[in-house]
Amino acid sequence: MKYRGRLAPSPTGLLHLGxxxxxxxxxxxxxxxxxxxxxxxxxxxxxxxxxxxxxAMLEDLRWLGLDWDEGPYAQSERLELYRAAFRKxxxxxxxxxxxxxxxxxxxxxxxxxxxDEEPIYPGTCRPSxxxxxxxxxxxxxxxxxxxxxxxxxxxxxxxxxxxxxxxxFGDFVVWRHDxxxxxxxxxVTDDAAMEITExxxxxxxxxxxxxxxxxxxxxxxxxxxxxxxxxxxNENGVRLAKRDDAWSIRARREQxxxxxxxxxxxxxxxxxxxLFS
Ligand code: GLU
Numbered sequence: 092m093k094y095r096g097r098l099a100p101s102p103t104g105l106l107h108l109g110x111x112x113x114x115x116x117x118x119x120x121x122x123x124x125x126x127x128x129x130x131x132x133x134x135x136x137x138x139x140x141x142x143x144x145x146x147a148m149l150e151d152l153r154w155l156g157l158d159w160d161e162g163p164y165a166q167s168e169r170l171e172l173y174r175a176a177f178r179k180x181x182x183x184x185x186x187x188x189x190x191x192x193x194x195x196x197x198x199x200x201x202x203x204x205x206x207d208e209e210p211i212y213p214g215t216c217r218p219s220x221x222x223x224x225x226x227x228x229x230x231x232x233x234x235x236x237x238x239x240x241x242x243x244x245x246x247x248x249x250x251x252x253x254x255x256x257x258x259x260f261g262d263f264v265v266w267r268h269d270x271x272x273x274x275x276x277x278x279v280t281d282d283a284a285m286e287i288t289e290x291x292x293x294x295x296x297x298x299x300x301x302x303x304x305x306x307x308x309x310x311x312x313x314x315x316x317x318x319x320x321x322x323x324x325n326e327n328g329v330r331l332a333k334r335d336d337a338w339s340i341r342a343r344r345e346q347x348x349x350x351x352x353x354x355x356x357x358x359x360x361x362x363x364x365x366l367f368s
Pocket of ligand 1: 099100101133278291292293296
């Protein structure tokens with residue numbers, strides 16, 4: 092089967108060194124395999140996405156020396172596809188409606204959690220077996236995870252990964268109360284529809300990949316291979332975020348750095364030479 096990879100930036104800020112490294116790895120792997128690369132603009136977050144960031148991300152990718160064979164496709168133009176996947180999950184009995192806000196979930200947990208990782212849903216709205224589902228707006232639709240089940244996948248960069256449903260992640264939202272798909276549902280639907288054979292993404296998404304394995308299974312779709320790229324951290328050892336403008340590709344470019352200088356800053360691969368050779 093021919094290799095098909097993708098670059099999937101979100102236009103919610105400027106791309107930083109971590110994105111540069113992930114996209115560089117994705118590009119290298121697609122080119123080394125003689126495959127194609129698809130550019131997908133992940134612009135579903137209406138509150139945070141901005142057109143000027145779309146322009147900036149395309150410019151920065153080109154400046155880094157990356158090219159693509161298809162796209163850009165915009166997720167905001169593909170809503171019907173996600174809606175069809177949502178309906179299939181709902182009809183398959185995998186989902187339940189939930190009225191909890193993020194604040195409710197956090198209060199119910201009363202425990203600190205990693206700021207960017209979805210808190211484990213305490214199951215407040217989870218229907219007990221056989222109990223009829225009461226619908227009403229506004230509500231989120233959650234995927235009910237099989238508690239205790241081990242989800243295993245072989246990662247191309249980090250090797251075998253195992254996560255336990257209900258312990259490492261809980262019931263997650265697939266359709267939001269503002270009538271939009273969640274990241275998990277949109278990305279799985281697109282990767283399947285675009286016939287992506289290998290997903291290259293940052294290691295911050297390892298747990299999300301485990302959630303997505305459950306979605307592939309529930310939807311009856313073939314799972315791609317996964318390759319997670321090491322995370323780039325700032326001077327305090329904290330993973331780069333969109334707000335770290337000083338670490339943006341743009342800032343480096345304005346300082347007169349070349350794409351080669353930027354690549355020299357990438358984190359060493361887990362196995363010498365494996366990722367960048
Ligand atoms: N759009 C996501 C991001 O910019 C990446 C999603 C993915 O690779 O699955 O973080």
